[in-house]
Amino acid sequence: xxxxxxxxxxxxxxxxxxxxxxxxxxxxxxxxxxxxxxxxxxxxxxxxxxxxxxxxxxxxxxxxxxxxxxxxxxxxxxxxxxxxxxxxxxxxxxxxxxxxxxxxxxxxxxxxxxxxxxxxxxxxxxxxxxxxxxxxxxxxxxxxxxxxxxxxxxxxxxxxxxxxxxxxxxxxxxxxxxxxxxxxxxxxxxxxxxxxxxxxxxxxxxxxxxxxxxxxxxxxxxxxxxxxxxxxxxxxxxxxxxxxxxxxxxxxxxxxxxxxxxxxxxxxxxxxxxxxxxxxxxxxxxxxxxxxxxxxxxxxxxxxxxxxxxxxxxxxxxxxxxxx
Amino acid sequence: xxxxxxxxxxxxxxxxxxxxxxxxxxxxxxxxxxxxxxxxxxxxxxxxxxxxxxxxxxxxxxxxxxxxxxxxxxxxxxxxxxxxxxxxxxxxxxxxxxxxxxxxxxxxxxxxxxxxxxxxxxxxxxxxxxxxxxxxxxxxxxxxxxxxxxxxxxxxxxxxxxxxxxxxxxxxxxxxxxxxxxxxxxxxxxxxxxxxxxxxxxxxxxxxxxxxxxxxxxxxxxxxxxxxxxxxxxxxxxxxxxxxxxxxxxxxxxxxxxxxxxxxxxxxxxxxxxxxxxxxxxxxxxxxxxxxxxxxxxxxxxxxxxxxxxxxx
Numbered sequence: 001x002x003x004x005x006x007x008x009x010x011x012x013x014x015x016x017x018x019x020x021x022x023x024x025x026x027x028x029x030x031x032x033x034x035x036x037x038x039x040x041x042x043x044x045x046x047x048x049x050x051x052x053x054x055x056x057x058x059x060x061x062x063x064x065x066x067x068x069x070x071x072x073x074x075x076x077x078x079x080x081x082x083x084x085x086x087x088x089x090x091x092x093x094x095x096x097x098x099x100x101x102x103x104x105x106x107x108x109x110x111x112x113x114x115x116x117x118x119x120x121x122x123x124x125x126x127x128x129x130x131x132x133x134x135x136x137x138x139x140x141x142x143x144x145x146x147x148x149x150x151x152x153x154x155x156x157x158x159x160x161x162x163x164x165x166x167x168x169x170x171x172x173x174x175x176x177x178x179x180x181x182x183x184x185x186x187x188x189x190x191x192x193x194x195x196x197x198x199x200x201x202x203x204x205x206x207x208x209x210x211x212x213x214x215x216x217x218x219x220x221x222x223x224x225x226x227x228x229x230x231x232x233x234x235x236x237x238x239x240x241x242x243x244x245x246x247x248x249x250x251x252x253x254x255x256x257x258x259x260x261x262x263x264x265x266x267x268x269x270x271x272x273x274x275x276x277x278x279x280x281x282x283x284x285x286x287x288x289x290x291x292x293x294x295x296x297x298x299x300x301x302x303x304x305x306x307x308x309x310x311x312x313x314x315x316x317x318x319x320x321x322x323x324x
Numbered sequence: 325x326x327x328x329x330x331x332x333x334x335x336x337x338x339x340x341x342x343x344x345x346x347x348x349x350x351x352x353x354x355x356x357x358x359x360x361x362x363x364x365x366x367x368x369x370x371x372x373x374x375x376x377x378x379x380x381x382x383x384x385x386x387x388x389x390x391x392x393x394x395x396x397x398x399x400x401x402x403x404x405x406x407x408x409x410x411x412x413x414x415x416x417x418x419x420x421x422x423x424x425x426x427x428x429x430x431x432x433x434x435x436x437x438x439x440x441x442x443x444x445x446x447x448x449x450x451x452x453x454x455x456x457x458x459x460x461x462x463x464x465x466x467x468x469x470x471x472x473x474x475x476x477x478x479x480x481x482x483x484x485x486x487x488x489x490x491x492x493x494x495x496x497x498x499x500x501x502x503x504x505x506x507x508x509x510x511x512x513x514x515x516x517x518x519x520x521x522x523x524x525x526x527x528x529x530x531x532x533x534x535x536x537x538x539x540x541x542x543x544x545x546x547x548x549x550x551x552x553x554x555x556x557x558x559x560x561x562x563x564x565x566x567x568x569x570x571x572x573x574x575x576x577x578x579x580x581x582x583x584x585x586x587x588x589x590x591x592x593x594x595x596x597x598x599x600x601x602x603x604x605x606x607x608x609x610x611x612x613x614x615x616x617x618x619x620x621x622x623x624x625x626x627x628x629x630x631x632x633x634x635x636x637x
Contacts, residue, residue: 043409043410043411048409049406052405052406055405056402056405151518152490153421153422238398241401242401242421242424242427243423243426243427244423246397246424248488249396249397251396290406293403293406293410294406296389298390298392299394
């Protein structure tokens with residue numbers, strides 16, 4: 001295919017250039033946004049604001065790190081917004097009866113992982129569409145959140161839980177450290193392990209993966225469990241930040257996670273993604289929100305910019321796929 | 325288009341800074357809205373813009389900016405950081421949630437930034453905020469119940485369409501309704517339905533209620549006007565315009581229905597007055613004056629065909 005491309009762009013042939021833009025194009029957009037915001041807003045580059053941008057994206061970032069596994073394996077998980085609510089109410093109830101922060105955090109992660117497992121089993125075992133399964137399970141999960149909380153939101157019984165959302169080591173807030181840890185683990189898992197290679201194989205071509213002996217069933221299930229675990233962790237950050245158990249929260253949070261993956265170069269066709277790209281995607285979304293708030297541009301325009309950016313990212317993805 | 329917007333914005337900023345050079349106030353107000361999409365809050369935000377612009381013109385404050393909370397406590401908790409980084413040193417706050425939005429008030433108290441809470445309280449408003457301006461939702465429930473009693477003196481069965489369960493306005497309006505109708509032996513509730521402030525859900529419940537209880541239903545009381553106007557339109561369409569529907573808010577749509585006679589009444593929550601009252605407190609709070617009352621209550625008003633013209637603009 002590349003033979004017919006005689007022309008060179010920036011000293012690379014067409015194919016190399018495509019790889020280059022796929023890998024690093026989005027990084028340039030992020031840097032351009034940094035520069036633009038530094039020039040237009042005097043408050044942007046202040047240390048407080050930068051840590052604020054990163055603590056704000058930590059929640060969505062952790063969600064996106066789970067989502068990227070699911071999308072890479074050819075799936076989608078719409079239930080993570082509801083899982084945030086279930087995690088939040090679970091933490092509230094556990095703290096009320098037990099008071100142990102570690103226990104509450106673990107229980108919420110385990111519960112979300114179990115629902116991830118159920119999603120994955122339904123999808124992989126019965127070959128149901130991930131979109132439909134998670135669309136339905138999000139109702140079940142949110143409903144459960146309402147059931148165990150009785151529909152009410154309540155303040156946490158152990159106020160020191162909020163340290164997770166507000167505390168710092170040196171100048172770095174905990175949510176950022178959590179995001180970094182999750183990102184590093186996700187990177188190792190997706191890029192360095194056999195499981196990661198299986199995820200790419202299943203997403204790239206499920207039949208070829210089956211034929212070459214990949215454990216397709218547990219690979220698909222595994223991606224949904226990871227998504228659930230990430231939703232549980234994000235639920236901890238969220239609950240700590242608002243210091244309350246809230247069953248009606250997290251509506252629509254899956255969209256930002258999916259958007260971050262797509263902007264970061266994850267292909268909806270499956271089989272293509274990178275963890276650093278996803279991280280850059282989530283930072284770009286954070287910059288849109290923060291930058292426009294600093295410049296005093298209304299949230300209507302934030303929505304429009306985010307939508308346009310996603311369309312642009314998908315368009316690049318489609319164009320590059322067509323060329324290959 | 326975005327360029328044009330940016331240019332206009334820069335121009336406005338420039339103009340703002342030129343105007344405030346002579347005024348010398350260094351107060352930057354962050355107006356942290358609950359949202360910018362529903363009709364009630366659009367009215368409120370509009371009134372806030374008018375009042376805050378006026379304060380800028382007078383030189384009482386240097387500038388102000390709206391931050392959109394998207395009805396999400398997490399967003400509000402994030403936005404307060406943006407606002408502080410942006411130099412805000414006074415906050416007018418409309419909480420999305422009583423519990424979840426509480427850290428915003430705590431953050432301001434920590435940073436020593438005065439905050440006035442408007443429309444609904446967070447659970448720490450009483451201890452930490454400089455002032456609260458709102459309305460007593462129990463009163464709204466009582467006004468609705470009394471109106472229903474007045475319209476149908478012989479009594480009967482009624483249904484109650486609730487807002488999102490657990491929301492303070494929902495709970496207090498429900499309490500107000502019970503204060504009046506639970507004591508009245510001629511009235512019987514057929515149930516409280518979780519319609520989540522939403523018109524279509526309320527209509528679905530109303531359909532079921534009419535199927536089950538038919539002519540016994542005399543009134544459907546709703547926690548907001550989106551629901552009451554939709555339910556009234558529905559019952560009118562099935563020849564049951566005798567059913568009394570009433571709700572709270574008094575937005576343009578329901579007020580127009582009252583004027584046309586399609587809806588009997590609505591309980592107006594004067595959001596514009598709430599936010600204007602709150603903004604009027606800013607100069608006093610800056611000057612360090614002791615406020616007469618920390619809680620300022622703006623009364624609800626029953627709007628019927630007799631007085632609708634005063635409120636429909």
